[in-house]
Amino acid sequence: MARPAVIMDRLFLIGGALITALIFGILMLLIGDLVQHGLHRLSWSFIQNFPSRFPEKAGILSAWVGSLLVVLVTMLTALPIGIASGVYLEEYAPKNRLTAVIEINIANLAGVPSIIWGLMALGLFIYVCGFGHSVLTAGFTLGLLVLPIVIISTREAIRTVPRRIREASLALGATKWQTIRHHVLPYSMGGILTGAIISISRALGETAPLITIGALTYVAFLPSSPISASYPFVSAEPFAWLFSGFTVLPIQMFNWVSRPQAAFHENAAAAGLVLLMITLTLNVTAIILRSRFRKRVKW
């Protein structure tokens, strides 16, 4: 008869394995359901067509392009600001009451419902700044939404860099910024990228704040391209796409799911598969980058 502690050990192992299997099973069930209903709708024409009242002719071109453009602006906003804030709070900020208040606020911001961000963005970006119901507004809104995640993960990552690394660098005469630039940031890049992964996934799935800021549902054109086919290869208004109206995949899915025709529900499942694939591709890219960064860290 084994010792009680050993029995506990085995029980925990079994329990942990069961729960992992359960979570994995639920995910597989979800994907299986999407595949079963949506897979047969996936085709090049589905990817290349605009929305239509005919389910078999309807596609998601404006939706997936919109999703990618919005996420692009989101990342360009949230990553530089979030990483800079994280570095400042962890490396430079004096440990006083004000910093503590800021830290608590950032942690709280991570839990603010997304619709609140949408309402704030409507007031700030649209009514005050006049950015319109545009890709830019959407990207900024989601950028703010994921900012706390980026800041918190950056700080956690920076904290894992041992103190002796910093001290060694400083002892060799490097300045504080040189230490951060050449040692702290590179060593913590893995953790920072994890924050970026979670942010991208979150931003791609958001619907509520985008509807609040006036995201469209029916868009049968793409934002104008910043590049052109002829010399000088830059269009007259390279930033016009930032101010274009847009729609995103979750909004298109939501609209199709609530339609009476069953064929539209299949379109929604197919759009769900595409959204999953985009999320997966972006995440795999980030995970590969992360593992490359981690491999290089040797101390």
Add this chain to the structure above:
Amino acid sequence: MSAKHLYSIPLLLLTAALSLPFAAHADKLISIDGSSTVYPITEAVAEEFQNSNGGAVKVTVGISGTGGGFKKFTRGEIDISDASRPISAEELAQAHQNQIEFIELPIAFDALTVMVNPKNDWVDYLTVAELKKIWEPDAQGKITKWSQVRNGWPDTPIKLYGAGSDSGTFDYFTEAIVGKAKSSRGDYTASEDDNVLVQGIKNDKNALGYFGYAYYAENQDALKAVPIVASGKDANLANAVSPSPETVKAGTYHPLARPIFIYVNKKSLGREEVRNFVEFYLKSSAALTAEVKYVPLPEAAYEKALARLQNGFSGTAFSGHADVAINIDEMFKRELKNGA
């Protein structure tokens, strides 16, 4: 090792976005927002309109809801507002204050359908009074069995399915049946998504629910529509009217059918593409409305709407609230008010 790698992700995204066949830049844009009930019709018209002009004019349609659409419309942010109810008194005042003149155009009927499970063999019809008895706020926790609705019906529980309180369907059903908008019992399965209600009634012999006619039209095998006896008529099967395109159009499916609208900013009509689009809308509505499973207005109504547009008659025929099941001819005879 450098922070350069950090830019890989945005760069990847950028490359993906840039390698697309982008459309040529066009300046003509018509922006529409509002009700999700009206959306399928506007989507169909927008699709056909863009096909007919080869993409020279861009049309965008949002679904902020009737209220959200009017908010943007009365601020002058959009050209056309999709509305599943007439403009409210507050919205009218807002439009007046911002000097937004508009033209009110009915474009189709939306009919609510009261539904039971096909295995339900006792419900032959329901009167408005019986529906009120089931759905009024006082019924909460009290009317729980079919036998309480009418003598002779089985002593089995009645399971209720209805629209969520944020939807225009809820506002309209409560106004038409209970007599006051948003006044309803709360102990029922509520969903903004009518498909959820369809599933619920499909699988429950004791179910009763209401939702838009289009959802019934798509699920006729799995649901049974209940004929309705309008208030003021004798409760018998001969006076009961089933929902169908014909009864809705004739105005006999009373009081659960209502007109739905588009509101056009009069200033936007100065732009040729907007005027063309609205005329196209009214001329193609009859065919396209039926295609997306809504009930079109009588031909004469579209002609009257077109005349109203061409004469530039602005204002609303309603006094800030939805009249229950207004007759479409009577609506065109009314004097239009611009609010003040």
